Amino acid sequence: MALRVxxxxxxxxxxxxxxxxxxxxxxxxxxxxxxxxGDDRFQVATATLDDADQGLSDARLAETDVLFWWxxxxxxxxxxxxxARVQQRVLDGMGFVPLHSAHVSKPITRLLGASCQLSWRVxxxxxxxxxxxxxxxxxxxxxxxxxxxxEEAYGEPFDIPTPDELVFVSWFQGGDVFRSGxxxxxxxxxxxxxxxxxxxxxxxxxxEVQQILRNAALWAAPTDTAPxxxxxxxxxxxxxxxxx
Amino acid sequence: MALRVxxxxxxxxxxxxxxxxxxxxxxxxxxxxxxxxGDDRFQVATATLDDADQGLSDARLAETDVLFWWxxxxxxxxxxxxxARVQQRVLDGMGFVPLHSAHVSKPITRLLGASCQLSWRVxxxxxxxxxxxxxxxxxxxxxxxxxxxxEEAYGEPFDIPTPDELVFVSWFQGGDVFRSGxxxxxxxxxxxxxxxxxxxxxxxxxxEVQQILRNAALWAAPTDTAPxxxxxxxxxxxxxxxxx
Amino acid sequence: MALRVxxxxxxxxxxxxxxxxxxxxxxxxxxxxxxxxGDDRFQVATATLDDADQGLSDARLAETDVLFWWxxxxxxxxxxxxxARVQQRVLDGMGFVPLHSAHVSKPITRLLGASCQLSWRVxxxxxxxxxxxxxxxxxxxxxxxxxxxxEEAYGEPFDIPTPDELVFVSWFQGGDVFRSGxxxxxxxxxxxxxxxxxxxxxxxxxxEVQQILRNAALWAAPTDTAPxxxxxxxxxxxxxxxxx
Amino acid sequence: MALRVxxxxxxxxxxxxxxxxxxxxxxxxxxxxxxxxGDDRFQVATATLDDADQGLSDARLAETDVLFWWxxxxxxxxxxxxxARVQQRVLDGMGFVPLHSAHVSKPITRLLGASCQLSWRVxxxxxxxxxxxxxxxxxxxxxxxxxxxxEEAYGEPFDIPTPDELVFVSWFQGGDVFRSGxxxxxxxxxxxxxxxxxxxxxxxxxxEVQQILRNAALWAAPTDTAPxxxxxxxxxxxxxxxxx
Numbered sequence: 001m002a003l004r005v006x007x008x009x010x011x012x013x014x015x016x017x018x019x020x021x022x023x024x025x026x027x028x029x030x031x032x033x034x035x036x037x038g039d040d041r042f043q044v045a046t047a048t049l050d051d052a053d054q055g056l057s058d059a060r061l062a063e064t065d066v067l068f069w070w071x072x073x074x075x076x077x078x079x080x081x082x083x084a085r086v087q088q089r090v091l092d093g094m095g096f097v098p099l100h101s102a103h104v105s106k107p108i109t110r111l112l113g114a115s116c117q118l119s120w121r122v123x124x125x126x127x128x129x130x131x132x133x134x135x136x137x138x139x140x141x142x143x144x145x146x147x148x149x150x151e152e153a154y155g156e157p158f159d160i161p162t163p164d165e166l167v168f169v170s171w172f173q174g175g176d177v178f179r180s181g182x183x184x185x186x187x188x189x190x191x192x193x194x195x196x197x198x199x200x201x202x203x204x205x206x207x208e209v210q211q212i213l214r215n216a217a218l219w220a221a222p223t224d225t226a227p228x229x230x231x232x233x234x235x236x237x238x239x240x241x242x243x244x
Numbered sequence: 245m246a247l248r249v250x251x252x253x254x255x256x257x258x259x260x261x262x263x264x265x266x267x268x269x270x271x272x273x274x275x276x277x278x279x280x281x282g283d284d285r286f287q288v289a290t291a292t293l294d295d296a297d298q299g300l301s302d303a304r305l306a307e308t309d310v311l312f313w314w315x316x317x318x319x320x321x322x323x324x325x326x327x328a329r330v331q332q333r334v335l336d337g338m339g340f341v342p343l344h345s346a347h348v349s350k351p352i353t354r355l356l357g358a359s360c361q362l363s364w365r366v367x368x369x370x371x372x373x374x375x376x377x378x379x380x381x382x383x384x385x386x387x388x389x390x391x392x393x394x395e396e397a398y399g400e401p402f403d404i405p406t407p408d409e410l411v412f413v414s415w416f417q418g419g420d421v422f423r424s425g426x427x428x429x430x431x432x433x434x435x436x437x438x439x440x441x442x443x444x445x446x447x448x449x450x451x452e453v454q455q456i457l458r459n460a461a462l463w464a465a466p467t468d469t470a471p472x473x474x475x476x477x478x479x480x481x482x483x484x485x486x487x488x
Numbered sequence: 489m490a491l492r493v494x495x496x497x498x499x500x501x502x503x504x505x506x507x508x509x510x511x512x513x514x515x516x517x518x519x520x521x522x523x524x525x526g527d528d529r530f531q532v533a534t535a536t537l538d539d540a541d542q543g544l545s546d547a548r549l550a551e552t553d554v555l556f557w558w559x560x561x562x563x564x565x566x567x568x569x570x571x572a573r574v575q576q577r578v579l580d581g582m583g584f585v586p587l588h589s590a591h592v593s594k595p596i597t598r599l600l601g602a603s604c605q606l607s608w609r610v611x612x613x614x615x616x617x618x619x620x621x622x623x624x625x626x627x628x629x630x631x632x633x634x635x636x637x638x639e640e641a642y643g644e645p646f647d648i649p650t651p652d653e654l655v656f657v658s659w660f661q662g663g664d665v666f667r668s669g670x671x672x673x674x675x676x677x678x679x680x681x682x683x684x685x686x687x688x689x690x691x692x693x694x695x696e697v698q699q700i701l702r703n704a705a706l707w708a709a710p711t712d713t714a715p716x717x718x719x720x721x722x723x724x725x726x727x728x729x730x731x732x
Numbered sequence: 733m734a735l736r737v738x739x740x741x742x743x744x745x746x747x748x749x750x751x752x753x754x755x756x757x758x759x760x761x762x763x764x765x766x767x768x769x770g771d772d773r774f775q776v777a778t779a780t781l782d783d784a785d786q787g788l789s790d791a792r793l794a795e796t797d798v799l800f801w802w803x804x805x806x807x808x809x810x811x812x813x814x815x816a817r818v819q820q821r822v823l824d825g826m827g828f829v830p831l832h833s834a835h836v837s838k839p840i841t842r843l844l845g846a847s848c849q850l851s852w853r854v855x856x857x858x859x860x861x862x863x864x865x866x867x868x869x870x871x872x873x874x875x876x877x878x879x880x881x882x883e884e885a886y887g888e889p890f891d892i893p894t895p896d897e898l899v900f901v902s903w904f905q906g907g908d909v910f911r912s913g914x915x916x917x918x919x920x921x922x923x924x925x926x927x928x929x930x931x932x933x934x935x936x937x938x939x940e941v942q943q944i945l946r947n948a949a950l951w952a953a954p955t956d957t958a959p960x961x962x963x964x965x966x967x968x969x970x971x972x973x974x975x976x
Contacts, residue, residue, distance in 0.1 A: 059279050091403065093357055095622055111357040115335055128724065130711075130888045130909050135581055135676030136416040140712045144889060146446055147358035154478075156862045156901070157472050157876060159335065164406055169888070169901055169909045173725075175480030177862050177903045186358050187403055188623030206346070224628045225619075228401050230361040235397075235418030236616065237661075241368040296973045341955055372968065374644045374665050375957075379825055379920030388645060400657070401632060413644070413657055413665045416532045417969075421618050421659045432867030468872045469863075480860065481905075492814065539874040579847055599845040602918050603823055641967075645960050647823065649917055652894055663968030672839040674846050675891055716889050718849040723885075724907030729856035 002043040002216050005217050006064040007032045008055055010071040011048040012197040020199035028070050028197070028204060032099075035210035042217065049074060054082050061085060066095035068216045070201065071102045083107045091187030092227070095220025097213075100197035104157075108193065111186050112161055118178070119155035125173035127151040127196065133167045138181060140191065140214045145209040152198035154178045160193075170195060181212075183219070188228065190220040246287040249461050250308040251276045251297055254315040255292035257443040264443040272314050272448060274442070276343075279454035286461065293318060298326050305329060305433045310339035310461045314441065315346045327351045335431030336471070339464025341457075344441035347402075352437065355430050357403055362422070363399035369417035371395040371440065373424050377411045382425060382436065382459045390452040396442035404437075414439060425456075427463070432472065434464040489530040493705050494552040495520045496543055499536040501687040508687035516558050516685070516692060520587075521697035530705065537562060542570050549573060554583035554705045556599040559590045560687065571595045578713070579675030583708025585701075588685035591646075596681065599674050600649055606666070607643035613661035615639040615684065617668050621655045624702045626669060626680065634696040640686035642666045648681075658683060669700075671707070676716065678708040733774040737949050738796040739764045740787055743780040743801040745931040752931035760929070760936060761939035764831075767942035770780070774949065781806060793817060796935050798827035798949045802833045804897050804931065815839045823919030824872070824959070827952025829945075832929035835890075840925065843918050844893055851887035859883040859928065861912050865899045870913060870924065870947045878940040884930035886910045892925075902927060913944075920960065922952040 008167045013020040021035050024031050029046040036042040045064075047055030049071075065097075067086065071078070083106035090096045090111060098108045126180035127148040131139045146168075155176035160182070168181030180195035194216060198205045203209055253273035257264040268275050273290040280286040288307075291299030295316075305311075311330065315322070327350035334340045334355060340350045347360045371392040375383045390412075399420035405428070412425030424439035438460060440447045447453055479486050497517035501508040512519050517534040524530040530724075535543030535554075537559075539708045555574065559608060571594035576585045586596045591604045594717070615636040643664035649672070656669030668683035682704060684691045689695055705710075723730050741761035745752040755765050761778040768774040777796075777879075779787030793799075799818065801823045803810070815838035822828045822843060830840045835848045860881040863871045878900075887908035893916070900913030912927035926948060935941055967974050 017315075042265050056619050087357070113331070113355040113357040115474075117472075119474055119477040121477055121479060121486075123479065123483050123487075124477070125483055126725075128907060128909075132888050132890070132909075132911065133673070133894070134716055134889045134891075135673060135678065135711050135713055137711050143714050144717070150485075153475055156864050157866045158864070159472055159474070159866075160403065162408055162429060162865070162898070163743045166898070169911075171903060172909060173479075173481065174483045174486070175860060175903060176477075176859075177864075177901045177909050179864065179901075184407060185621070185623060190623070223623050225623055226631050228361075228403055229632070230359075230363055230401075230620055231405070231419075233363040233365055233399055235365060235367065235369070237417065237419040237614075237930070239369055239418045241394075242365075243367075343828075359913050372663060372665075374669065376644050376646070376665075377650070377917070378645045378647075378960055379917060379922065379955050379957055381955050388961070400620050401622045402620070403622075406621070406654070408653070410650070413667075415659060415663060415665045419616060419617075419659060421620075421657045421665050423620065423657075424751055429865070429867060434867065467867050467869050470875050472866055473876070481858075546951075575845070582798040601819070601845040603958075603962075607962055609965055609967060609974075611967065611971050611975075613967070613971055638973075643965055645962075647960055647962070649893065650896055650917060661967075661969065661973045664965075672893070674893060682964070696903040716849075716891055718847075718851055718889075718891070721851040721853055721887055721908075723853060723855065723857070723905075725905065727855050727857055727906045730853075730906070731855075 003041060003217060003221050004063055004065040004066065005036055005042050005044045007044065007046045007059065007068040009048050010074050011050065012074050013072055021100055023200055023202050028186065028199060031204040032068060032213065035213040038158060039214065049077060051243045054079060056082055058085065061089050064094060065128040066097060066220045069102045069105060069107065070100065070197065071100045071105045078106050083110055086110055090158065090189035090191065091190040092223040095189060096191045097216050097220060098193050100195060103193065111191060112184065112207050114161055115159045118158045123174060124150040125153055129168040130171065131167065132169050133165060136165065136167050138167045138212060138219050140215050141211050142208060148196060148203055148206065150201050151196055151203060154195055188225055192216045192220055246285060247465050248307055248309040249280055249286050249288045249312065250304065251288065251312040253292050254288065254292065255325050256318050257316055257394055259292050264326060266448050267444055271445060275448040276312060276457065279334045279457040281456065298323060300326055302329065305333050308338060308343060309466055312466045313346045313349060313351065314344065315349045316443065317446065319349050322350050327354055331355055334433035334435065337432040337466040339433060339461065340435045341464060344387045344439060347437065355435060356428065358405055359403045362402045365397045365418060367397065367418060368394040372411040372415040374415065376413050377409060380409065380411050382411045382456060382463050384459050385455050386452060392440060392447055392450060394445050395440055395447060398439055400412050428482065432467065432469055436460045436464055442454060491529060491705060491709050492551055493524055493530050493532045493556065494548065495532065495534045495556040497534065498562050499538065500562050501560055503687060512687055512689050516687060520556060520701065521693040521722040522661050523701040527702065531627065537565060543569060544570055546573065549577050553710055554585060557590045557593060557687065558588065559588045560595045565635050566594050571598055575599055578679065581676040581710040583677060583705065583710065584679045584703050585665050585683050587627060587709060588683060591681065597605045598636040599679060602649055606646045608730035609641045609662060611641065611662060613641055616659040617656045618659065618729055619655065620657050624653065626655045626700060626707050628703050629699050630696060632657045636684060636691055636694065638689050639684055639691060642683055676713055680704045734955050735949060736775060736795055737774050737800065738770055738775045739776065739778045739800040741780050742806050743782065744805050748924065755932055755934050760931060763936040764800060764945065767945040771946065781809060786811060787920055788814055790817065793821050798825060798829060798952045800830065800928065801830045801834045801837060801839065802929065803837045807837050810838050814968055815842055819843055822921035822923065823921040825954040825955065827949065828923045829919060829948050829952060830925050832927060835925065844925060846893055847891045850890045853885045853906060855885065855906060856882040857951040860903040861900045862903065864901050867896060868897065868899050869897045870944060870951050872947050873943050874940055880928060880935055881934060882933050883928055920957055924948045924952055930957065959964055
């Protein structure tokens with residue numbers, strides 16, 4: 001059965017900034033969807049902030065196995081209720097893949113508990129993503145690094161919890177490093193933050209990046225494990241003090 | 245210079261439940277404070293939910309190096325703003341030690357990003373906290389385990405992020421295990437969740453427990469590291485594309 | 489393509505101890521192989537210590553994707569060279585699943601770097617393996633715990649490195665807990681230590697245990713990632729000081 | 733009581749290579765010792781490979797709280813027995829701080845279980861060590877990064893286990909990144925691998941590097957925890973099947 005991937009995009013820059021529209025005329029979500037096109041392991045849908053229910057009704061979320069999230073300028077416009085529902089779906093097992101400037105989006109800061117802030121610089125500089133977890137499935141099909149000719153730079157400190165699985169560390173021409181591929185578990189779900197993807201550079205069309213997106217979707221796919229049950233529980237062993 | 249420890253307590257059960265008052269007539273915060281009494285490495289203050297500013301004004305938080313937090317029935321009464329201020333202080337370097345039923349208090353769920361729920365049972369059963377990180381400073385002065393004659397049982401699944409440092413795993417008479425001592429880093433601060441401490445058992449008077457509380461305070465103490473700075477940052481290397 | 493699983497067994501107790509032969513007349517390797525029988529995701533072979541090349545020639549190792557290893561009394565008889573070859577294959581990407589008393593076998597202590605010692609007791613006691621990583625693929629198909637009616641007990645401290653992924657924690661009737669399912673990465677390969685499987689109890693026939701063995705094999709399967717290359721490397725950026 | 737630091741050096745390059753002698757005429761161990769000179773928190777001794785007992789008799793090891801280890805060309809000359817004794821001392825609680833080209837020394841590969849290989853290049857290039865664990869005690873007193881004007885470059889993949897605590901990530905002028913400050917626990921002891929320190933560059937005299945060495949010694953200091961005991965252990969709870 002195909003993995004149900006939903007790509008959510010704020011879809012603001014590509015409609016309002018000329019340099020972003022030039023690169024992603026149909027929106028970054030459309031470019032990201034291309035990574036999965038024609039691959040029958042995936043069934044892909046897109047959604048954007050200005051859609052009904054901000055693109056993610058309960059029904060849509062319930063039908064999503066892995067949610068990609070691109071956002072930049074309008075984090076504050078995302079309803080708190082939507083952020084809470086995304087968080088709950090992750091705890092229930094949905095995969096979540098926030099991209100690039102989504103590092104400070106509401107769902108990820110709720111799930112990680114830190115500020116997730118960083119330093120940045122837009123200067124068309126070279127980025128090289130080094131694989132630091134060579135046997136990791138998110139690195140399948142890659143060489144020792146992926147090079148991007150021009151990207152926005154992000155720099156440390158990146159105020160995140162220590163990743164459960166650190167897959168990529170970026171080198172930037174301007175002198176910075178950055179933890180660019182960070183895997184986490186929350187509840188029964190998985191989160192993979194992936195750094196590249198600035199709206200004015202054609203990063204989302206790069207074959208290795210698209211490979212990583214597919215790998216991340218597979219890695220973050222829900223498992224067939226029992227829902228978590230909480231609350232008062234009788235003893236499993238004879239217990240003198242137990243009166244029911 | 246002494247470490248400034250603030251012990252915050254909801255202080256509800258001990259005033260309204262006879263069985264809790266019998267064990268902790270002056271409140272659990274008073275019993276916890278005894279762990280540090282007469283030890284000049286620490287300077288201890290207490291605060292409770294019904295104090296002005298819910299016990300934790302900005303000034304008080306600013307003067308706290310490590311904050312202990314006991315709570316049970318009135319999590320919802322804690323102001324969202326207070327939870328946010330505690331979170332921010334942790335990110336800025338303050339230590340935070342939530343105890344027992346504080347596992348679902350607002351500050352910890354904000355900092356950890358998961359539900360932090362679990363299973364439980366009050367049946368005066370025996371608990372044995374095994375040290376699973378034998379060289380860890382939070383285990384200093386202990387033997388291979390600490391035994392408590394009667395405690396509330398907590399059971400897995402405990403819906404928390406994977407601890408950065410897992411120090412104790414509990415065995416319960418009724419058949420459960422539990423990750424009872426869990427260390428995390430968030431921002432420049434540290435969090436140590438410690439499980440025992442039910443309001444109707446004299447756990448907080450147990451010498452080994454008091455030793456653990458002191459160890460936890462020392463472990464969670466702030467470091468003398470640089471505040472984090474974020475935002476736009478010029479390159480550190482010559483960069484053709486940089487125009488300032 | 490089927491995953492090539494090799495089950496290696498010391499095959500001593502079942503030939504020399506009556507109580508072990510009664511439970512595993514064809515050897516523990518034969519019982520373990522049943523977990524994969526009839527499942528075309530797997531292609532299974534067995535090997536034992538007294539076979540030629542101690543059961544694992546270079547050719548056999550090269551054709552193994554995931555190696556299971558059961559051993560008890562004859563760790564010292566395993567050739568250092570074989571232990572070194574197993575370690576190297578793991579670094580190159582092979583999965584490795586040491587079981588039960590293999591905790592002090594040569595390959596695992598080489599790979600983990602610690603003594604891997606523990607406490608133990610054979611008293612037919614009840615074991616309950618709690619899932620502490622509920623969304624983990626090694627827990628697929630299980631409930632919140634797996635119960636074994638009679639097993640040898642292992643107890644903490646278990647002198648291992650902190651697991652990269654802790655999946656199971658055991659409760660024992662006699663008062664012990666134990667980290668019973670421990671995942672590690674080394675090089676491009678993965679290791680999963682699984683505790684149960686004493687030679688005088690029918691653990692290896694338990695359906696949930698067999699489910700875990702299959703899950704572990706899939707989790708430890710090699711990835712299609714690039715071999716690691718080391719050594720002197722020219723710069724990737726123009727470098728004044730580089731003379732080749 | 734002062735922390736007993738022993739600095740062990742292979743002491744080959746500084747005696748046989750002109751460019752190394754020019755920078756470290758008395759040996760790298762002497763330069764490293766300067767980091768602790770005049771600081772009464774530490775009591776420092778040095779030892780070298782050509783000393784009696786290769787510098788580390790049982791008595792000397794027993795009197796060492798934290799062992800620094802610099803080595804390059806003569807790893808193979810270190811006795812297997814010495815490597816085994818260092819490993820055992822770490823498991824028993826001693827701190828161990830291998831530096832730079834000691835990444836493939838016998839004690840560290842025994843303790844980490846992987847090849848610990850990497851890529852390298854000597855081209856007098858700029859290194860910038862970014863702090864990626866800002867509240868970590870090994871980063872005390874530092875700014876967001878430490879810059880070294882000229883160093884040998886190391887590059888990923890660095891074939892190590894995932895660090896328990898990753899403190900520094902290096903940026904290199906030639907296009908590489910590297911995990912340069914890696915903390916591990918083994919047994920009751922701690923290990924901190926620190927990358928810089930090539931024999932032909934004056935890295936060991938840099939004040940921030942010396943600060944890191946002091947911080948690392950304090951971090952790796954033994955704890956006052958109980959020795960680990962293993963073996964057959966009676967039950968802690970009444971157990972019908974137990975016959976002693």
